[in-house]
Every structure is written in structure tokens, then in C-alpha cells.
Amino acid sequence: MLLNRLRGPSLAVLTCALGALALSACATTGDAKPRTETASTASSSKDRTMAPGLDGWANADPYPSTYRGLPRENLALVGATVLTGAGQKIEGGVVIVTDGRIAAVGGADTPVPSGHKVVDARGRYVTPGVIDIHSHLGVYPSPGVMGMSDGNEATNPNTAQVWAEHSIWPQDPGFNTARAGGVTTLQILPGSANLFGGRGVTVRNVPSVTMQGMKFPNAPYGLKMACGENPSRVYGGRNTSPATGMGNVAGYRAAFIAARDYKAKWDKWRDDGQGTPPTRNLQLETLAGVLDGSILIQNHCYRADEMAVMLDVAKEFGYKVTTFHHAVEAYKIAPLLAREGVCAAMWTGWWGFKMEALDGIEENAALTDAPEGSCAVIHSDDAELTQRLNQEAAAALSAGRRAGMNISEEHAISWITLNAARSIGIDKETGSLEPGKRADVVIWSADPFSIYARADQVFIDGGLAFDRTNPAFQPVSDFELGQPGFGQSAAGVAQGAR
Amino acid sequence: MAQDVAITGGRVLTGTSVIENGTVVVRNGRVVSVGTGAAPAGLRTIDARGQVVTPGFVAVDSGLGGSEVGSVRGSNDLSNNANTLSAAFDLSYGLDPWSFTLPVARLGGVTRAVVTPQHAGSGGGHSHDDSDFAGAGHGGFQSPGLFAGQAAVIKLGGADILVKPRVAMVAPFGEAGKGVAGGARGAEFVLFKETLAEVRLYARNKAAYDRAALRDLSLSRADLEALIPVANGSMPLIVSVNRASDIQQVLRLAREEGVKVILDGAAEGWLVADEISAAKVPVLLHPITNLPGNFEMRAARMQNAAALNAAGVVIAIKGNEGSTHRARDIRYNAGNAVSHGLPFAAAIAAITVNPARIFGFDGQFGELKPGAAGDVVVWSGDPLEPLSQPSAVFIDGVEQPLEARNLLLRDRYRTGGEGAMPVAYPQ
Numbered sequence: 001m002l003l004n005r006l007r008g009p010s011l012a013v014l015t016c017a018l019g020a021l022a023l024s025a026c027a028t029t030g031d032a033k034p035r036t037e038t039a040s041t042a043s044s045s046k047d048r049t050m051a052p053g054l055d056g057w058a059n060a061d062p063y064p065s066t067y068r069g070l071p072r073e074n075l076a077l078v079g080a081t082v083l084t085g086a087g088q089k090i091e092g093g094v095v096i097v098t099d100g101r102i103a104a105v106g107g108a109d110t111p112v113p114s115g116h117k118v119v120d121a122r123g124r125y126v127t128p129g130v131i132d133i134h135s136h137l138g139v140y141p142s143p144g145v146m147g148m149s150d151g152n153e154a155t156n157p158n159t160a161q162v163w164a165e166h167s168i169w170p171q172d173p174g175f176n177t178a179r180a181g182g183v184t185t186l187q188i189l190p191g192s193a194n195l196f197g198g199r200g201v202t203v204r205n206v207p208s209v210t211m212q213g214m215k216f217p218n219a220p221y222g223l224k225m226a227c228g229e230n231p232s233r234v235y236g237g238r239n240t241s242p243a244t245g246m247g248n249v250a251g252y253r254a255a256f257i258a259a260r261d262y263k264a265k266w267d268k269w270r271d272d273g274q275g276t277p278p279t280r281n282l283q284l285e286t287l288a289g290v291l292d293g294s295i296l297i298q299n300h301c302y303r304a305d306e307m308a309v310m311l312d313v314a315k316e317f318g319y320k321v322t323t324f325h326h327a328v329e330a331y332k333i334a335p336l337l338a339r340e341g342v343c344a345a346m347w348t349g350w351w352g353f354k355m356e357a358l359d360g361i362e363e364n365a366a367l368t369d370a371p372e373g374s375c376a377v378i379h380s381d382d383a384e385l386t387q388r389l390n391q392e393a394a395a396a397l398s399a400g401r402r403a404g405m406n407i408s409e410e411h412a413i414s415w416i417t418l419n420a421a422r423s424i425g426i427d428k429e430t431g432s433l434e435p436g437k438r439a440d441v442v443i444w445s446a447d448p449f450s451i452y453a454r455a456d457q458v459f460i461d462g463g464l465a466f467d468r469t470n471p472a473f474q475p476v477s478d479f480e481l482g483q484p485g486f487g488q489s490a491a492g493v494a495q496g497a498r
Numbered sequence: 499m500a501q502d503v504a505i506t507g508g509r510v511l512t513g514t515s516v517i518e519n520g521t522v523v524v525r526n527g528r529v530v531s532v533g534t535g536a537a538p539a540g541l542r543t544i545d546a547r548g549q550v551v552t553p554g555f556v557a558v559d560s561g562l563g564g565s566e567v568g569s570v571r572g573s574n575d576l577s578n579n580a581n582t583l584s585a586a587f588d589l590s591y592g593l594d595p596w597s598f599t600l601p602v603a604r605l606g607g608v609t610r611a612v613v614t615p616q617h618a619g620s621g622g623g624h625s626h627d628d629s630d631f632a633g634a635g636h637g638g639f640q641s642p643g644l645f646a647g648q649a650a651v652i653k654l655g656g657a658d659i660l661v662k663p664r665v666a667m668v669a670p671f672g673e674a675g676k677g678v679a680g681g682a683r684g685a686e687f688v689l690f691k692e693t694l695a696e697v698r699l700y701a702r703n704k705a706a707y708d709r710a711a712l713r714d715l716s717l718s719r720a721d722l723e724a725l726i727p728v729a730n731g732s733m734p735l736i737v738s739v740n741r742a743s744d745i746q747q748v749l750r751l752a753r754e755e756g757v758k759v760i761l762d763g764a765a766e767g768w769l770v771a772d773e774i775s776a777a778k779v780p781v782l783l784h785p786i787t788n789l790p791g792n793f794e795m796r797a798a799r800m801q802n803a804a805a806l807n808a809a810g811v812v813i814a815i816k817g818n819e820g821s822t823h824r825a826r827d828i829r830y831n832a833g834n835a836v837s838h839g840l841p842f843a844a845a846i847a848a849i850t851v852n853p854a855r856i857f858g859f860d861g862q863f864g865e866l867k868p869g870a871a872g873d874v875v876v877w878s879g880d881p882l883e884p885l886s887q888p889s890a891v892f893i894d895g896v897e898q899p900l901e902a903r904n905l906l907l908r909d910r911y912r913t914g915g916e917g918a919m920p921v922a923y924p925q
């Protein structure tokens with residue numbers, strides 16, 4: 001449980017509500033009022049038990065994860081150059097995986113427990129699994145045809161009530177190709193047509209018939225917000241608000257005013273039980289989750305000036321921006337972002353396709369990363385790029401070095417691993433090879449900052465999810481079965497995945 | 499101005515071969531020798547020991563010089579939306595030597611480009627960031643006709659970048675082409691054949707046409723004129739096509755009509771690689787297209803480049819997103835083709851000598867050999883590796899500054915941008 005993310009009085013309620021078994025924990029949190037028979041015996045004379053679905057706090061996880069993890073063995077990955085994601089580089093390193101978690105990471109003298117299967121990784125590289133915090137896999141799947149484009153509920157500038165997990169098509173072949181590129185965790189987001197696009201969801205990148213089977217257990221939700229050209233163009237084009245940048249900001253403010261009001265009504269009702277319970281409103285409930293800190297803001301925002309305004313909007317209403325996405329101009333306000341403790345996620349190569357992307361530079365990650373306390377992340381937003389985030393990080397590293405900056409590979413790998421985990425609130429669980437964390441591990445054929453490196457094996461929670469040389473570990477989605485070229489290998493080249 | 503220079507001691511990838519510890523001599527803007535001899539006395543010498551020397555890369559299916567900001571219509575001259583003019587559209591008039599995209603591409607080693615009209619279905623194939631959401635993003639401006647217009651060859655340096663206009667005609671086939679024709683492949687092929695018949699009728703009867711004594715023709719006079727070299731096989735037709743069966747149909751059409759075609763895309767090409775090879779038809783491809791983005795590329799594979807090359811097809815590797823702002827990515831795309839089975843030498847050829855040959859510039863650029871243009875790039879290491887960077891770039895023997903707008907932005911903000919004086923004041 002990622003309880004460290006939850007804070008504030010109403011969060012205590014949420015924490016209790018998350019698990020019916022958590023009553024003893026609730027008793028220690030003081031102001032918690034669990035929705036059980038015991039509640040009616042408390043200070044209020046009323047039974048505040050409501051009909052199912054009418055109290056969002058009573059069941060904050062109505063579509064719970066059924067993720068089980070793949071079959072796994074205890075492993076010792078031996079002999080590789082290990083980039084831990086937490087800043088270390090270990091030559092001839094040893095990574096011990098026990099019960100799906102990292103048990104130990106160290107040099108060649110690290111003891112291998114008896115019974116652990118030894119994987120010879122000499123001459124290869126080992127990193128944490130790659131985390132892509134900006135993906136539309138499943139919601140904008142391949143094929144991108146009519147009937148399958150479910151990523152933008154572009155019917156109103158505020159659709160905070162929609163959840164990306166209700167659009168995910170798990171058969172998107174892009175999940176498989178991303179995994180072949182080392183991606184073990186994805187945050188799937190709604191699109192950016194709206195000021196509030198809806199909730200994103202974080203998934204384990206394992207094949208599954210259901211979305212629930214992929215859902216990252218207990219990962220916090222993110223709310224997708226969007227600055228800039230996209231919302232104002234979409235709605236301005238319909239002659240409705242927002243049509244401008246100032247219309248965008250008015251829209252954010254109006255929504256959080258309503259959310260503050262909504263949250264106050266629920267807080268009061270939960271506190272005193274007086275009167276009729278408020279009517280549940282999914283849109284305001286998500287925004288209230290932002291205000292109480294349980295839902296993380298994932299804010300599409302290109303320009304430096306717009307990011308600075310969004311930081312002030314957050315202060316005005318008492319919430320925090322966790323991460324700016326497509327932060328093309330993050331380098332212009334790198335010290336500010338570091339002081340505020342906000343992550344900035346970006347591409348390396350994309351620029352110039354529209355005005356707000358004009359000033360995109362390859363050095364963005366290196367410059368944004370430079371101040372103390374920074375959190376630079378490289379993301380994809382694209383089903384092709386997500387397969388090669390290591391290369392996007394390599395191009396960013398190269399640009400930083402071109403500028404004379406001294407940046408190591410063991411540091412730069414954090415842009416697609418540990419910083420990415422931090423930016424979506426799962427860094428206690430994954431993102432680095434450190435004892436206790438989930439064993440999300442990639443064995444690369446070569447230095448992952450080389451264009452020629454391929455992910456040889458990809459482990460998720462210690463289970464082998466992809467093996468480039470073993471077709472038994474190259475999953476194929478339902479959609480791909482029987483399609484043109486199915487089962488054929490091109491040029492006699494071992495196909496890997498697609 | 500062109501400087502005479504000798505580049506010595508590097509690993510020279512000529513485009514067709516490798517010379518260790520090689521010497522490349524450029525005089526009067528042209529390569530005069532490539533070998534292992536000593537540098538001629540008195541010449542400026544660049545010591546390239548430990549470095550790699552290549553011809554400048556050639557970006558195909560590019561928008562360089564024709565578009566500044568993808569979504570800003572006024573800055574984009576890559577497509578023409580008038581129904582009255584399609585084949586005759588000549589983008590060479592809109593090319594801008596002062597485009598800020600050119601120095602950025604040069605930093606990726608690109609020195610020449612085949613600038614190609616955008617057409618229905620072009621523009622990279624995916625709409626990241628929803629920029630295409632309202633149809634106004636990159637790739638949102640496309641020619642409406644059966645023909646998108648004519649491509650031009652440019653160099654990425656100097657005040658006159660046009661090398662040759664009207665080097666090829668562009669026509670979308672497959673899902674994009676059928677949309678232009680009315681909705682079905684069967685309509686486009688029939689319409690295409692009928693159009694060629696009209697072009698030939700016009701070509702035989704120009705005098706009657708000018709007297710208004712010829713039956714009505716569906717295209718304008720300008721379009722008919724532009725298509726004569728296509729109909730007689732002297733101008734290649736770039737056909738964007740992906741589905742294997744569409745490729746087969748296009749190969750048959752080319753044979754029947756005597757049209758010289760270049761396949762663009764060919765995502766499912768590996769399924770019919772032998773047929774493409776037998777027809778001696780070259781392919782411009784994007785080797786990292788591996789997802790079934792639509793129903794005409796369900797067999798898309800990372801191994802496409804390797805398979806086509808193995809079958810003997812001449813391939814050129816494209817950059818990303820229309821090879822304008824991201825033309826510099828062609829070296830990465832070539833590298834990814836290598837990691838999926840394409841021999842390294844073939845990957846280098848696919849971004850140098852092959853595109854030059856495909857468009858009729860064999861020996862003129864894209865290759866380090868005597869007589870070729872002095873387009874030379876010195877790299878800190880393997881040019882396909884992101885961690886390598888160019889240390890010198892020459893075009894026609896003129897050394898290019900390793901500067902670009904993005905580097906000016908970098909330098910303005912590299913110390914954090916929070917000094918007492920706003921960064922807008924020159925430091």
C-alpha cells in the first residue's frame with residue numbers, strides 16, 4: 001500500500017475504506033469514521049451507511065486490480081554491468097531476486113543463495129524495467145481505426161469524471177512491442193483535448209484479457225490536465241470556452257472552486273452526519289481527490305510561462321502538481337521546478353510541430369536535471385517511441401555532453417526508471433534495483449545507451465515476461481492472430497516481437 | 499566559400515566501402531580523392547584519427563526547407579489544397595534557404611534532402627499529443643488530388659539550396675489513395691489509368707488541345723504537362739503504399755503502363771520482397787514502423803529493411819515525422835534497422851548512396867568518391883550511435899557552422915536563467 005502518499009483527515013477515511021480489513025489501522029488514525037456498523041454507534045445518531053456506489057469514499061477502488069504476476073523463479077543475474085537506476089554502476093554485478101522482489105544488488109562477491117537460478121549476464125547490461133509515464137496504449141491502440149479511438153472524451157473541457165482504465169483495450173499489440181523494448185510499467189492517460197481529461201491508470205505491462213489484470217496494485221491515480229493549444233483549439237474551434245489561454249486558466253479555477261465546495265460538504269457530512277448526504281459527483285470526486293492529495297496531477301504543459309501559472313493555480317487551491325508532461329520548455333525554469341519538487345517529463349527529439357513545441361531542445365533533460373532536487377523524466381506519448389525510451393535517453397545524454405555537461409550513464413538511466421517512478425508515485429515499489437523493490441528488470445544485449453542494444457530478457461515482479469530468443473516468451477495479442485504475416489519470420493531473422 | 503581540405507586518419511565510410519586510416523581530399527567543392535595516401539602538402543588538414551568520416555546523409559521523403567512550424571499554415575509550403583492543381587504543384591518555389599530546420603538537420607549529419615509534397619496519409623502516421631485532433635496539426639495539410647505534386651532535391655547549406663526541382667512525382671495509393679479517389683482501391687487504379695490515357699492523348703494532340711479541338715480532359719493543362727514525363731517513364735513516381743497486395747497491384751500497374759515507380763512506406767514489403775526485387779523497384783522505408791496502425795500495415799515488422807535488402811531491393815531509410823524537424827533521426831532509424839538484421843554497410847548505404855542513386859544522382863552526392871560533391875561529415879564515433887556527434891560538416895566543400903537555433907536556446911538557459919539581468923539581454 002502506498003500509504004505514504006495519503007495525508008490529511010479525509011485521507012484517513014480513504015485509507016480505511018480501501019480495505020475492510022484495515023479497521024485496526026483506522027482506529028489509530030483518530031478522526032476516521034469507517035463505514036461499518038460501528039460508525040452508527042459513534043458520536044452521530046445516524047447510520048451513515050449509504051447504498052452501494054453513492055459514497056465514493058466508502059469504496060475508493062471499485063475496479064480493483066486482479067494482477068497476479070507471471071510465474072517466477074528465484075534468480076541470480078550474474079556478471080552484467082548493472083545500472084541500478086539509483087545512481088550506481090556496478091561492473092560484473094550480481095542482482096538477487098527472491099519471491100519477485102530485489103533481495104540484493106552488489107559486486108561479484110555478492111553471495112548467491114542456494115536454489116536460486118543463475119542467469120549468466122556477462123557482457124550484458126542490467127537495468128530496472130523502463131517506466132513510461134505517458135502512454136496511450138490501449139486507449140489509442142493499434143489499429144487506430146474508427147471504433148478503437150477511445151482516448152479523448154472531447155465533449156466537454158472538464159471530463160475529470162472519466163477514467164482511462166474504462167477505455168483500455170488490453171489486446172493492443174503495442175503493449176507487447178513496448179515490453180520488447182524493456183517497458184515494464186506504464187501510466188495510461190486520457191488525451192489532452194480537455195482541461196481535465198480524466199483519470200489515468202498505472203499498469204503492469206503483462207498480457208491480460210482484462211484491464212484489471214494489468215492494474216498496478218495500489219498505485220495512486222493520476223488526473224490528466226492540459227494547458228495550452230490543445231484545449232483552446234478544440235473548444236475555441238467550437239466557439240465555446242476555453243478559446244484562449246486565459247479561458248483555460250478560468251476553467252481550472254472554476255473547477256477547483258466547485259471541488260473545494262464539494263469536498264467541504266462531504267467532509268462535513270462524514271464528520272457530523274447531519275442532514276442529507278451530498279449527491280455523489282464523479283467529476284468533483286476526482287478533483288476532490290486531487291485536493292486531498294490522493295490523486296496526482298499529471299499536467300500536459302509545454303511552455304515555461306504556462307507551467308509557472310499552473311504552479312500558482314495549485315497554490316491558490318491547495319494542491320500539488322506532481323508532474324508536467326511534454327514539458328518542452330522545462331529547461332527555461334529548471335531551478336523553479338526543482339525548488340517546487342515537481343517532475344518534468346519530456347521528449348528529446350520532438351520539436352517544431354506546433355508553436356508551443358517550437359523551443360524544444362535536445363538538452364532539455366540534461367538542463368532540467370541539473371539543479372539539486374530536480375526530477376527529469378523522459379516519456380513517449382507514442383507507441384513507437386515507447387519501444388526505444390533508452391535511445392531517447394541516450395540522445396538526451398549525448399546532447400548534454402555536447403554542451404559540456406558531465407553526465408554519467410548510471411545517472412541518465414534514472415530519467416526512464418527511478419525519476420519516472422517518482423513522477424507517478426510508485427518509487428517505493430519500483431524504478432530502481434534496490435532491496436525490497438519489485439523485481440522489474442531488463443537484461444540488455446549491450447549498453448542500453450547504444451542504438452544496437454536490444455532487451456534480451458524482461459522480468460516483471462521476477463517473472464520472465466519477454467525473452468528475445470525464446471518464442472515461448474514472446475506474447476501475441478488476440479488481434480495479431482492470423483493476420484497477414486502471422487507466424488512468419490522476416491528475412492529469416494529471429495522475429496523477437498514484431 | 500569552398501575550402502580545400504584533407505581529412506586524414508579517420509575510419510572512412512564512403513557509402514559503398516570502408517577505408518581504415520583513410521584520407522579524403524576535397525578541392526573546389528568536390529571530392530578529388532579517397533584513399534590511404536598522405537594528405538597533399540599545403541592543404542588544410544583535419545585530423546580525424548579515432549573518428550569516423552562519412553558522406554553527408556540524404557534525407558528522403560523530407561520537408562526540410564518547406565515547413566517551419568508544422569501547424570502554422572503560413573510557414574508550410576509542402577502541400578497544395580487547390581483541386582485545380584495537383585500534379586503540377588512544384589514545391590521548389592517555396593523552399594527557404596534560411597529555414598531554421600536546416601541547421602538542426604545538419605547537426606544530425608544531413609546535408610541533402612529530397613523534399614517531397616505532403617499527401618493524404620503522410621506526416622508520420624500517428625498523432626502524438628493530439629496535435630492532429632482538430633485536423634490542424636503536423637501532417638494536417640495535404641494535397642487533395644490523385645497526385646500530390648513534385649519533389650525537389652536540396653542541399654542544406656548556402657543561399658541557393660535548390661539542387662534540382664521536379665525530380666519525382668508523388669501519388670498516394672492504399673488507404674490514403676483510395677480516399678482521394680472516392681473510397682475504393684478499384685476506383686483509384688481505374689482513375690489512375692484513365693488519367694495516364696488522358697495525358698498521352700494530350701501529349702499527342704497538344705495543337706488540337708490549344709485550338710480547343712480535343713475532348714474535355716479532367717485535369718488542367720498544367721497537370722497534364724507535369725504528368726507527361728511520368729507517363730513516358732522518364733520521371734519516377736513515388737507511390738506511397740503499405741499493404742502487400744497494394745504493392746503487387748502497383749508493380750503490375752507500373753509494368754502495364756510503363757511507369758517508373760519508387761515505393762514509399764512498403765510496411766508489408768517483406769511479404770512480397772522477391773516481387774519488388776524482380777521489378778527492380780526501390781523502396782523508401784521507415785524501419786521502425788512495426789505496429790498494425792491500420793489495416794494496410796498489419797504485417798509491419800522491424801525486420802522489413804533487413805528482409806528487403808536481403809532480397810536485393812535498393813532501400814533508402816527515412817527520418818521521423820516527415821523528416822523535417824526530425825530529419826536528424828535518420829541515423830537512429832538506420833541503427834535500429836541494423837539491430838534488426840540489416841548489415842551495417844547496407845544501413846549506411848541506405849542513408850547515403852542509395853537515395854542519391856534512386857533519384858538519379860549517382861556519383862554526384864551521397865558518396866565519397868572522386869567527382870562527388872564535397873559533402874563530408876566527421877563524427878566522434880559510429881554515426882548511427884546517439885552518443886556520437888559530428889565534429890565537422892562540409893557541404894560542397896564549405897564548412898558549416900555547428901550552430902542552430904536550438905543551441906542558442908540551450909546557451910541562453912544553461913545557467914538556469916535566474917540571473918539579475920533577464921536572459922533576453924545579450925550576455
